[in-house]
Amino acid sequence: MAQVKLTLPDGSTMEVAAGTTALQVAEQIGPRLAKAALAAKVNTDVVDLSTAIERDADFAVLTFESPEGQEVYRHSAAHIMADAVLRLFPEAKPTIGPAIAEGFYYDFDVHKPFTDDDLARIEAEMAKIIDADLRFERQEVSAAEARALFEARDNSYKVEMIDELEEHDEQTISLYRHGDFTDLCRGPHVPSTGKIVAFKLTSVAGAYWRGDERNPMLQRIYGTAYPERKLLEEHLERIEEAKQRDHRKLGRELKLFSIFEEAGAGLVYYHPNGAMLRQIVTDFTIREHLKRGYQLVRTPHLLKSTIWEISGHAQQNYPMYYTRIEEQSYGIKPMNCPGHILIYNSDTRSYRDLPIRYFELGTVYRHERSGVLHGLLRVRGFTQDDAHIFCTPEQLTDEIVGVIEFAQDMLTTFGFNEYKVLLATRPDNAMGSDEMWQHGIDALGAALDQCNMDYQIAPKDGAFYGPKIDIALKDALGRLWDGPTIQCDFNMPERFDMSYVGADGQEHRPVMLHRVVLAGIERFLGALIENCAGNFPTWLAPVQVRILPITDRNVPYADEIAEQLREEDLRVEVDRESATLQAKIRGAELMKIPYMLVVGDREEQSGQVAVRSREEGDLGPRSLEEFLEHARVEAAMPHAAR
């Protein structure tokens, strides 16, 4: 019998008889691996363990350790869930059910939404299916056969998917069956339902078919699955811990901000601590912009609606607010670009002036739909660290590199190490010539490469007016929120007839870049709070030092120390409560204040302070000067890493 040569992930090779299944290969490598095996990877294809290997290939056994293995595992769990749902609700129509980052979901068309009680029943039914250890079997049929199968079940969703597969020239349609449940599915799957050890259905939600709100709303059940009970429990604990870092919870506890129901959804009120935090962040941002050759500008919140007609926002029905002043319609700005363009256009610009970089902490209002509002992460009124760069086509790549580096520096300085970068390309409804688009995309891509950024292409995800780079930050629960963005704009310069005089004495159209680094300050603060769990580094902490007098006798000394620290521009407060030292320490710890200075009779006599740090606890007594030497450094605004 013919032998085939397999190259394993460690680079070693092994020979097996042609026709050997992936599972048999795993068994030959080792019994433990075979037991943990969920699927296999042959060259670049992820396949069932029952797949026979017919020719030489790169070969890897996939376990739960690998992302692909997790995906297979959870996708199989989704099938089991769909089976359980159909057993309990025979009229339900399964649509799609993929694995996602931390679990899986399945969308069903049902007459009545699922309740929490239903989830428990579905879980119980899933347990039965798992106990029965039913084999997952792959079956390949023609599109016609597949269509007949799902038409018989009156499942138009699956029929629609089969039609699309056919359009994409798929030769055969694969089905996966376990027990009496058969689903349209590319696969692969784990060998049998018994492989699923620990699972939990976490929530029900509405979701539109294909994510389009014009389509019917389906009922989505979310769940997750792990090969060990312990891993599932750890996952659930992680979620609990993440909830402790939720910026909405910390915002209340640390007295940072409020959103008042009676005053309007999505509108933020900063309390003294939050306003201080915000001020430090924006002061820092302004300084960093000035360092990088940006010029500060400032534009009004109201512009005549005629401006929004020129910009095109009015015609596009951009979700903005309008008001009337003496019979004139005004729009409340949802973005700052028109204002910056007016300033640019107020004078004749030469190529020698470019690039021009206008920067503004611009407060904008957008009518975000009620269902999407979320703490500070999605609001209706927010302030952007917004800039517009006007440059020549030749300057474009350098300008983009400058912004990417700026964004990297700022994210690093604020402690964000995890983010996702997307380069969005031309959508179907785009305006502008192919050349312009290609120039923009090339410039963005070249800049990303020059900055050694890992990025993914988001095809057709650009704005209609130009391609863009989006950088997304993660919140406590791992959800992504758009942060820095750099957008090329081929539309506005046309609409506002912008120009500069070139070296040739002719008028030219400048290239325009929209960019935000922190993005929405509100959103940035929300992400910042979650990222550091409210333990702001000393330079950002709204209160840097709290002085804790042990008895009322020591209050005047505490005040004296506070005065000296304020002279040094430290943010200090004195705890005057008639409470025990323990209680005062607890209070300061709960407020996550970086330094506590305990002052009692002993300190008063020696002229010292007893330092306690949030991170390191009791550091013992020292002179005020000694504390200050250290605190001055920590409290100083950093120079962005670069």
Add this chain to the structure above:
RNA sequence: GCCCACGUAGCUCAGUAGGCAGAGCGUGUCCUUGGUAAGGACAAGGUCACCGGUUCGAUUCCGGUCGUGGGCUCCA
């Protein structure tokens, strides 16, 4: 905006099968003046989100509005 769940004291939450509303924390006063994460006593705090309906009577049941949470979509 759409689907589901929810809205009781400043916060976290009990409770009322329709009959005068509860706890802990926090706050105030008093006592206590203490040495590195909660000292004690007493007190004040609620049109049970808002508006309407059913009812002898609604915080509780029904409808609407506003808001919140988890999703969908969109976006900084």
